[in-house]
Amino acid sequence: MRRRSVLPSHHDDLDKGGGKPPQSRLCLLATLCVMFWVLIFYFHFSVLPSDADASTTHPVSVATEARIARADPAPDGRVSEPDDPLLAPPAVVSEPPPATLPKEEEMEQEAPTAVVVAQEEAPRREYPFQRALKTAENESDPCGGRYIYVHELPPRFNEDMLRECQRLSLWTNMCKFMSNDGLGPPLGNEEGVFSNTGWYATNQFAVDVIFGNRMKQYECLTKDSSIAAAVFVPFYAGFDVARYLWGYNTSMRDAASHDLVDWLRQRPEWNVMGGRDHFLVGGRIAWDFRRLTDQESDWGNKLLFMPAAKNMSMLVVESSPWNANDFAVPYPTYFHPAKDADVFLWQDRMRSLERPWLFSFAGAPRPGDPMSIRGQLIDQCRTSSFCKLLECDLGESKCHSPSAIMKMFQSSLFCLQPQGDSYTRRSAFDSMLAGCIPVFFHPGSAYVQYTWHLPKNYTRYSVFIPEDSIRKGNVSIEEILKSIHPDVAKQMREEVINLIPRVIYADPRSKLEALKDAFDVSVEAIINKVTQLRRDIISNSEGKDFVEENSWKYDLLEEGQRTIGPHEWDPFFSKPKDKGGDSTNSSEEAAKGAWKIEQRGQN
Ligand SMILES: *[C@@H]1O[C@H](CO)[C@@H](O)[C@H](O)[C@H]1NC(C)=O
Ligand SMILES: *[C@@H]1O[C@H](CO)[C@@H](O)[C@H](O)[C@H]1NC(C)=O
Ligand SMILES: *[C@@H]1O[C@H](CO)[C@@H](O)[C@H](O)[C@H]1NC(C)=O
Ligand SMILES: *[C@@H]1O[C@H](CO)[C@@H](O)[C@H](O)[C@H]1NC(C)=O
Ligand SMILES: *[C@@H]1O[C@H](CO)[C@@H](O)[C@H](O)[C@H]1NC(C)=O
Numbered sequence: 001m002r003r004r005s006v007l008p009s010h011h012d013d014l015d016k017g018g019g020k021p022p023q024s025r026l027c028l029l030a031t032l033c034v035m036f037w038v039l040i041f042y043f044h045f046s047v048l049p050s051d052a053d054a055s056t057t058h059p060v061s062v063a064t065e066a067r068i069a070r071a072d073p074a075p076d077g078r079v080s081e082p083d084d085p086l087l088a089p090p091a092v093v094s095e096p097p098p099a100t101l102p103k104e105e106e107m108e109q110e111a112p113t114a115v116v117v118a119q120e121e122a123p124r125r126e127y128p129f130q131r132a133l134k135t136a137e138n139e140s141d142p143c144g145g146r147y148i149y150v151h152e153l154p155p156r157f158n159e160d161m162l163r164e165c166q167r168l169s170l171w172t173n174m175c176k177f178m179s180n181d182g183l184g185p186p187l188g189n190e191e192g193v194f195s196n197t198g199w200y201a202t203n204q205f206a207v208d209v210i211f212g213n214r215m216k217q218y219e220c221l222t223k224d225s226s227i228a229a230a231v232f233v234p235f236y237a238g239f240d241v242a243r244y245l246w247g248y249n250t251s252m253r254d255a256a257s258h259d260l261v262d263w264l265r266q267r268p269e270w271n272v273m274g275g276r277d278h279f280l281v282g283g284r285i286a287w288d289f290r291r292l293t294d295q296e297s298d299w300g301n302k303l304l305f306m307p308a309a310k311n312m313s314m315l316v317v318e319s320s321p322w323n324a325n326d327f328a329v330p331y332p333t334y335f336h337p338a339k340d341a342d343v344f345l346w347q348d349r350m351r352s353l354e355r356p357w358l359f360s361f362a363g364a365p366r367p368g369d370p371m372s373i374r375g376q377l378i379d380q381c382r383t384s385s386f387c388k389l390l391e392c393d394l395g396e397s398k399c400h401s402p403s404a405i406m407k408m409f410q411s412s413l414f415c416l417q418p419q420g421d422s423y424t425r426r427s428a429f430d431s432m433l434a435g436c437i438p439v440f441f442h443p444g445s446a447y448v449q450y451t452w453h454l455p456k457n458y459t460r461y462s463v464f465i466p467e468d469s470i471r472k473g474n475v476s477i478e479e480i481l482k483s484i485h486p487d488v489a490k491q492m493r494e495e496v497i498n499l500i501p502r503v504i505y506a507d508p509r510s511k512l513e514a515l516k517d518a519f520d521v522s523v524e525a526i527i528n529k530v531t532q533l534r535r536d537i538i539s540n541s542e543g544k545d546f547v548e549e550n551s552w553k554y555d556l557l558e559e560g561q562r563t564i565g566p567h568e569w570d571p572f573f574s575k576p577k578d579k580g581g582d583s584t585n586s587s588e589e590a591a592k593g594a595w596k597i598e599q600r601g602q603n
């Protein structure tokens with residue numbers, strides 16, 4: 001506007017001056033003088049105004065730079081995080097936004113706070129765990145960022161339970177399974193099904209002690225908790241509850257858990273993060289530790305509901321899809337190699353086997369459970385000439401023989417792994433160990449469980465046939481499996497065989513070198529989890545919008561993804577569910593039924 005008011009007068013002057021012939025030098029000088037001032041005005045109002053416009057945005061960019069500059073030497077050494085709204089000024093919007101940028105609405109909502117924070121010059125908070133985070137930057141320390149501190153618990157929390165091993169199960173004398181550091185008695189190899197070394201009659205609930213003993217071999221243990229990436233609590237949580245599951249009141253069942261929590265909370269290590277860097281192992285299904293009420297008729301203890309346990313991470317062989325403090329680790333198999341070469345030999349053998357059966361199933365029907373598809377699977381297997389069946393409920397002892405089971409899995413291309421009394425089965429890991437491609441019928445049987453150990457893209461190593469299609473009775477498993485091209489099946493089997501090291505527990509008395517076993521994978525995952533939590537706490541971006549009931553969806557996210565949405569498996573995990581094995585109620589029923597698994601050894 002102002003520029004316009006100047007320009008016309010300029011033209012007017014020019015017209016006036018230019019329209020008349022020059023009369024004197026004075027006149028020329030006057031004209032030049034006028035032009036000079038016109039130019040001054042022109043520059044003042046046409047060029048400077050754009051500068052003035054810019055100056056309204058200028059303070060923002062200065063402030064932004066200042067914030068980034070302060071954030072740069074962050075205590076954890078990271079450069080500015082793209083997911084921190086404080087450090088994502090609108091100025092960079094033209095660049096492709098990083099995948100983890102919060103939604104724009106969020107950024108707008110937080111923008112005013114950001115300005116206030118920047119102006120207040122709040123001193124950066126120091127956290128006691130920053131020293132531990134720093135060890136990861138020390139390049140001359142091979143254990144940097146990987147140290148584990150192990151609590152020295154009183155023996156009543158672990159060793160004493162082993163001494164009283166006859167009390168660990170009402171059905172099985174667990175004492176023989178405690179031999180060989182928890183691997184159990186060695187298996188003979190009369191039928192040539194196993195390899196000559198590394199095979200044991202391992203009980204499926206022995207992870208407590210196997211994991212504890214593997215930890216003793218962990219290469220980066222530390223006595224200095226201030227540099228620890230995570231803190232291990234060597235409590236035998238599974239053995240503890242197993243002692244009291246049948247015929248004991250709730251106070252007996254909860255006693256050791258209360259005792260443990262009281263002990264932990266008095267330790268200085270607890271206060272660093274309220275126990276959120278602690279982890280422990282209970283080699284049973286989560287439902288044994290998730291008693292909903294204090295009614296005596298309810299199942300299990302309530303360890304996983306205790307406030308202290310909600311801060312810790314507990315490793316179990318089957319986790320709850322709706323909870324964030326339990327994580328699934330593989331059931332133990334019968335194979336516990338002492339060196340890498342034993343694994344490679346086994347893998348090569350599984351690659352070259354003849355597999356005469358298209359598919360096979362080892363298990364018992366569940367006549368008492370109308371929603372179980374096991375009856376239909378058994379029928380389909382029995383009527384197919386391509387299926388091998390090992391039925392378990394006819395007093396047939398073969399079903400309990402590790403050698404008979406492994407022999408069948410080794411001669412099959414695909415192995416059916418329906419739910420048992422709960423979502424998961426040890427059998428899934430036994431079959432993978434035999435190089436047999438697992439067929440799952442519920443995502444809770446593996447896909448939302450063992451996300452640390454198995455690929456998130458389940459089609460790479462398994463076949464999924466939704467339970468409902470079997471229930472409706474018009475799906476032929478034989479047809480589905482036959483339709484898989486042999487090359488595709490070969491690719492899947494190769495993936496399964498490559499997964500073997502990750503799903504077995506190495507002999508805790510020695511160490512694998514290049515290979516990572518189920519223990520290594522789990523510890524690495526826990527360390528990553530605690531490290532991420534610590535970083536999130538420092539950058540004040542922790543747990544935004546986290547809905548615990550959707551835990552299983554977060555577990556399925558790929559690296560870098562942070563938000564969840566509707567999922568194709570929602571129907572499998574809708575809660576509550578009046579039918580199907582998914583409601584908390586029937587999960588409890590499942591846990592109660594689990595005694596049958598224990599009684600039979602192999603369900
Ligand atoms: C880095 O690690 C080495 C080897 O463990 C250790 O001697 C050294 O003190 C560490 N440096 C720092 C700054 O912590
Ligand atoms: C629970 O059982 C134990 C022994 O089995 C008994 O000593 C205790 O009094 C019982 N507690 C309650 C609350 O019933
Ligand atoms: C769990 O962690 C939170 C956050 O650190 C803390 O406030 C709380 O006291 C902890 N709970 C227990 C039982 O220590
Ligand atoms: C999953 O794996 C299959 C087979 O390897 C592949 O064809 C497919 O593209 C993968 N899907 C994703 C989402 O990566
Ligand atoms: C059988 O399967 C087809 C899809 O293949 C489906 O449309 C149909 O509803 C099913 N029939 C029954 C009785 O479930």
Ligand SMILES: *[C@@H]1O[C@H](CO)[C@@H](O)[C@H](O)[C@H]1NC(C)=O
Pocket residue numbers: 585586588
């Ligand atoms: C579970 O559901 C059954 C009926 O479906 C009911 O009889 C039982 O009391 C329920 N159990 C619990 C713990 O709610």
